[in-house]
Amino acid sequence: MASLELRFRAGTLELRGLDETAEAPTTMWAWDKRSACWRAPALAYAATILALRDKGLELDDLARAYEVTAFAEAVRREPRPYQTEAFVAWKKAGRRAVVVLPTGAGKTHLAVMAIADARRSTLVLVPTLDLLRQWRGLLSASFRIPIGALGGGEHHVEAITVSTYDSAYAHMEHLGARFGFLVFDEAHHLPSESYALAAKQSLAPFRLGLSATPERSDGRESDYPALIGAIAYRRDIVELSGEFLSDYEVERIEVDLTPDERARYDEERALFRDFLSDERIPIGGPDGWARFLQAVSRSTRGRRAFDAYLVSRQIAFAASAKLEFLEHLLDRHRHDRAIVFSQDAATTYGVSRRFLIPAITHETKQAERAHILDGLASGTFTAVATAKVLNEGVDVPDANVAIVLSGSGSVREHVQRLGRVLRKKDGKRAVLYELVTAGTAETKTSERRREHSAYR
Amino acid sequence: MLTADLVRLRKKGDHHVLEGLGDETRRALLEMAARIVDVGLASVGRTRGELELLRAAEGESQREKLFAKGLAVVFDDASTFEGGGGEATVGRRLALFEYAARRRKEDAAGDVFERTEVLESFARAQGLDAESVDRDLYADRKREERLIAAGFSTGEALVARWELGRVQAFLLRSTAITIELGHPEPNALRKLLRALKFQQLLHVVEVNAGAGAVIRIDGASSLFDPTTKYGLRYALLVPAMIVAGATRIVADLKLRPKRSFLVDDVTLRELSDEATRLTGEVPARAEVDDLLERFPALASRWTAARSTRLIDLVGVTVCVPDLEFVRDDGLRIAFELLGYWNRSAAWARVEAVEKGLSEPVLFAVSERLRVSREALPKEAPSALYVFKGTLRPKLVLDHLERLAEVCDARERVTIQTPKARASRKRP
Numbered sequence: 001m002a003s004l005e006l007r008f009r010a011g012t013l014e015l016r017g018l019d020e021t022a023e024a025p026t027t028m029w030a031w032d033k034r035s036a037c038w039r040a041p042a043l044a045y046a047a048t049i050l051a052l053r054d055k056g057l058e059l060d061d062l063a064r065a066y067e068v069t070a071f072a073e074a075v076r077r078e079p080r081p082y083q084t085e086a087f088v089a090w091k092k093a094g095r096r097a098v099v100v101l102p103t104g105a106g107k108t109h110l111a112v113m114a115i116a117d118a119r120r121s122t123l124v125l126v127p128t129l130d131l132l133r134q135w136r137g138l139l140s141a142s143f144r145i146p147i148g149a150l151g152g153g154e155h156h157v158e159a160i161t162v163s164t165y166d167s168a169y170a171h172m173e174h175l176g177a178r179f180g181f182l183v184f185d186e187a188h189h190l191p192s193e194s195y196a197l198a199a200k201q202s203l204a205p206f207r208l209g210l211s212a213t214p215e216r217s218d219g220r221e222s223d224y225p226a227l228i229g230a231i232a233y234r235r236d237i238v239e240l241s242g243e244f245l246s247d248y249e250v251e252r253i254e255v256d257l258t259p260d261e262r263a264r265y266d267e268e269r270a271l272f273r274d275f276l277s278d279e280r281i282p283i284g285g286p287d288g289w290a291r292f293l294q295a296v297s298r299s300t301r302g303r304r305a306f307d308a309y310l311v312s313r314q315i316a317f318a319a320s321a322k323l324e325f326l327e328h329l330l331d332r333h334r335h336d337r338a339i340v341f342s343q344d345a346a347t348t349y350g351v352s353r354r355f356l357i358p359a360i361t362h363e364t365k366q367a368e369r370a371h372i373l374d375g376l377a378s379g380t381f382t383a384v385a386t387a388k389v390l391n392e393g394v395d396v397p398d399a400n401v402a403i404v405l406s407g408s409g410s411v412r413e414h415v416q417r418l419g420r421v422l423r424k425k426d427g428k429r430a431v432l433y434e435l436v437t438a439g440t441a442e443t444k445t446s447e448r449r450r451e452h453s454a455y456r
Numbered sequence: 457m458l459t460a461d462l463v464r465l466r467k468k469g470d471h472h473v474l475e476g477l478g479d480e481t482r483r484a485l486l487e488m489a490a491r492i493v494d495v496g497l498a499s500v501g502r503t504r505g506e507l508e509l510l511r512a513a514e515g516e517s518q519r520e521k522l523f524a525k526g527l528a529v530v531f532d533d534a535s536t537f538e539g540g541g542g543e544a545t546v547g548r549r550l551a552l553f554e555y556a557a558r559r560r561k562e563d564a565a566g567d568v569f570e571r572t573e574v575l576e577s578f579a580r581a582q583g584l585d586a587e588s589v590d591r592d593l594y595a596d597r598k599r600e601e602r603l604i605a606a607g608f609s610t611g612e613a614l615v616a617r618w619e620l621g622r623v624q625a626f627l628l629r630s631t632a633i634t635i636e637l638g639h640p641e642p643n644a645l646r647k648l649l650r651a652l653k654f655q656q657l658l659h660v661v662e663v664n665a666g667a668g669a670v671i672r673i674d675g676a677s678s679l680f681d682p683t684t685k686y687g688l689r690y691a692l693l694v695p696a697m698i699v700a701g702a703t704r705i706v707a708d709l710k711l712r713p714k715r716s717f718l719v720d721d722v723t724l725r726e727l728s729d730e731a732t733r734l735t736g737e738v739p740a741r742a743e744v745d746d747l748l749e750r751f752p753a754l755a756s757r758w759t760a761a762r763s764t765r766l767i768d769l770v771g772v773t774v775c776v777p778d779l780e781f782v783r784d785d786g787l788r789i790a791f792e793l794l795g796y797w798n799r800s801a802a803w804a805r806v807e808a809v810e811k812g813l814s815e816p817v818l819f820a821v822s823e824r825l826r827v828s829r830e831a832l833p834k835e836a837p838s839a840l841y842v843f844k845g846t847l848r849p850k851l852v853l854d855h856l857e858r859l860a861e862v863c864d865a866r867e868r869v870t871i872q873t874p875k876a877r878a879s880r881k882r883p
Contacts, residue, residue, distance in 0.1 A: 330569070352593075356552060357557070
C-alpha cells in the first residue's frame with residue numbers, strides 16, 4: 001500500500017494518498033476540494049497519528065517540525081505540595097490539562113517543571129507584553145538558554161519561545177508545526193474566537209493551561225477540553241491564603257457626587273434609561289448589551305442614548321470625591337507599593353498627571369514599562385497608575401496596595417486585580433481598596449464583581 | 457484602514473450593500489473632504505490631538521459625523537506623522553515621577569502633596585520651565601505625534617480613497633469572499649492569483665460556460681469554522697480584484713441572520729481608477745504582444761486575438777490564456793505563456809491534460825523551466841511548446857496545426873450532434 005503523506009499547511013494538516021471516498025482518520029478531518037486532499041485543524045495531529053497507527057497505515061510525517069530535546073533546569077526549586085499535585089494531575093491527563101491556582105501561587109514554577117518534563121520545543125502564550133518580559137526572564141534564568149519572543153516588535157523564535165496571544169494568532173499558521181508543547185498562561189483568554197484559532201493551528205500534542213479564574217462570562221470555558229484539556233487540578237485563594245499567599249483585607253469606600261456632578265449624572269442617566277425602557281431592552285439580560293448596541297445604530301435618539309451612557313459612566317468613574325480620596329490613600333501608603341487601577345487609559349493618564357505617579361497603559365513602550373516596574377519593586381516609585389494591562393499576571397512581589405478607582409463588573413478582573421498584591425512575602429499584609437460612587441450604576445457593577453469567595 | 461464601524465450599509469434583498477450617496481450628499485462629502493484636506497495641509501507640524509480638535513466641528517448629523525471620522529482616518533493613514541519627544545521625554549517624565557515619589561515619602565503624614573511646587577522645583581533643578589514640563593509630560597503619546605506630510609492634496613483624491621476603503625472595511629470582517637469576473641484582464645488576473653498564493657489563501661474557480669468565472673476565496677482554516685482571520689488579506693486584495701475585472705464581490709459576514717456584503721458592478725467600475733492607482737499598472741507581456749503583432753504575417757488559416765476567457769484545469773488550477781487562436785472553420789485553441797519561475801505550474805497543466813482537459817490549449821513554456829515537450833503525448837489534445845529565448849510565430853503555427861489534426865481526428869471518431877457542430881462554428 002502506498003504510504004500516506006502528512007503535511008502542515010497554514011495552520012492545518014493536509015493528508016495526501018487517501019482518496020475522497022476513503023474513511024477519514026478521525027472525525028476532525030474533511031475532504032477539501034480546494035486542494036483535492038484531506039484537511040484537518042493542526043490540533044488534530046496527536047489524535048491522527050494514533051488513529052493511523054491503530055489502523056496500521058504507513059505514514060510519511062512531514063508535518064511535525066518541533067524538536068525533542070532535554071531542557072535542563074539550571075535552578076532547582078523544591079515545589080510546594082500543591083505544585084507537585086498539579087504536576088502529577090497534568091501528567092495523568094496525558095499532558096493536556098488546565099491547572100487552576102490563585103495568583104501568586106507559583107503557576108510559572110509549575111510550567112517550568114512541565115517544560116523540563118515534556119522535552120519538546122515549547123511556546124508559552126501570554127496576554128500582555130509585561131508578562132512576556134517576565135516569563136522570558138524567568139525561563140532564561142531557569143534553563144540558561146536563549147529564550148525567543150514574539151510580540152512588542154520582536155520576532156525571534158527559539159526552542160523555548162514566549163509569545164503574546166495576539167502574535168500567536170498572527171503567526172501560528174507559520175509556526176504551528178515548530179512547537180510540541182504549548183503553555184497557555186492566563187488561559188481564560190484562549191476561548192475567544194480569534195485566540196482559539198491559535199490553539200487550533202498548532203499541532204503541539206502537549207498542552208498546559210494556567211489560570212486563577214478559568215470561568216468566563218460567555219460560558220466558553222467549555223472549550224478548554226478541546227483546545228487544551230480538561231481542568232485537572234484546582235485550588236482557590238481562600239485555601240492558600242496565609243500559608244502560601246499574603247493575608248489580605250478588602251475595603252470598599254463609597255463616595256458621593258458633588259451637586260453639579262449629581263445633576264448632570266441624573267440627566268444623562270435618565271436619557272439612557274428612557275431609551276432602554278422605550279425600546280424594551282433588558283440591559284442586564286444575557287444579550288442586553290448587544291441589543292442596545294444594535295438599537296443605537298438605528299436612530300439618532302439611540303446614538304444620543306449611547307453618548308448619555310458614556311457621559312454618566314465617566315462621571316461615576318472619575319467623581320471628584322474619588323480623586324480626593326485617592327490623594328488621601330496615596331499619602332497614607334506613601335511608604336508602600338500601590339497600584340491604582342482604572343477602567344480606561346484617559347483616567348489613568350489623568351491620575352498620573354494629577355498625582356505625578358508613573359502610568360502603564362497599552363501605549364507604554366517596553367523599556368519604560370520595565371523601568372517603572374523595576375522602580376516599583378525597588379521602592380523608587382511608591383505608586384503606579386494603570387488601566388487594564390496590569391490586571392493579570394505581572395509579578396510585583398512587593399506591591400501590597402491595590403486601589404480600584406474604576407472597573408468593569410467582571411469577577412475575573414476584580415480577582416485578578418486583588419491577585420496583584422497577594423504574592424507571599426514575610427510580614428506582608430495586602431489591602432485592596434475599592435472606590436465606588438454612591439447612588440450610581442457603579443454600585444451594582446461593584447456588587448457584580450465581588451461575587452467571589454475572595455471577597456466574602 | 458477604514459473600519460466597518462465607520463461605514464453605513466443598507467439592506468438589499470439578502471445582502472448588505474454600501475449606503476448610496478446621491479448627488480447632494482456627494483457634493484457635501486466632497487466639500488467636507490476638501491475642508492479636511494485644507495485643515496491637514498495647514499496643520500503640518502501640529503499634533504494628532506490638535507488635528508482632532510480642529511476637525512471636531514465637522515458634521516452635524518450622526519451620518520455627517522461618521523463621514524468626517526472616516527475621511528479623517530483615511531487622511532491620517534496616508535499621511536506621515538512623527539513621534540514627539542522620544543527618549544528625552546520618557547527620561548524627563550520618569551525623573552519627575554522619581555522626584556515626586558521622593559518628595560511624597562519625605563512629607564509627614566497628612567501633609568498635602570503640593571503638585572505645583574513639586575513641578576516647579578523639579579523644573580528649576582533641570583533648568584526648564586514648569587509649564588513646558590507639565591505640557592510635554594506625555595508628548596510621546598500617539599495623540600501627541602506631529603504631522604510631517606499630508607497624504608492628500610485634494611478633496612476628490614481623499615473621497616476616492618475613502619470610497620475604496622468602504623469596500624475594504626467590510627471585507628475586513630468577512631469570513632470568505634466570492635468574486636465574479638466578467639471579462640477578466642489576463643495579466644491582472646494572474647497577478648491576483650499569485651497574490652492569493654502569496655497570502656496563503658485558497659480558492660476554487662468555477663469557469664462559466666460563456667465567459668468569465670466565479671472565484672471563491674478563503675483560508676485553509678475556513679474549512680472548519682468561518683473565521684475573520686483572513687479579513688485583512690481579503691481587504692488588501694480589493695484593488696487587485698477590481699483591476700483583474702471583478703464585476704461583483706460577495707463577502708460572507710458573521711451575522712445573524714446570515715447576510716452577505718455585496719459590491720455590485722456599478723460600484724466596482726466607479727472604483728477602478730483608484731484601484732489602478734493603488735496597484736500600479738500591470739506590466740504587459742511583451743512576448744505575447746510581439747507574437748500577436750507578428751503572427752498575421754504568416755498568412756495562415758488562423759487568426760489571433762487576446763483572450764478574456766478562463767479555462768478550468770479540472771480541479772488542478774485555472775488557466776488564464778493570453779491569446780485565442782481561431783481557425784477559419786471555427787476551431788479555437790487557447791494559448792498560455794507560463795511564467796519563467798514556476799516549474800510546478802507546468803506540471804499542474806500536464807496533470808490537468810492527463811485528467812481530461814476538455815479544450816485544446818497550447819502552453820508555451822520557457823526551456824529554463826526544464827520541462828520536456830514529450831511530457832504530453834503527441835495524441836493529447838493540448839501541447840507544450842518549449843521555447844528558447846522568444847516566441848516564434850512559425851513554431852506556434854506548427855503546434856496549432858498539429859493540435860488541430862488531433863482535434864479533427866477526435867471529431868471524426870465522435871458522433872457529432874447538430875449542437876456540437878454549431879458550437880464548433882461559433883465565432
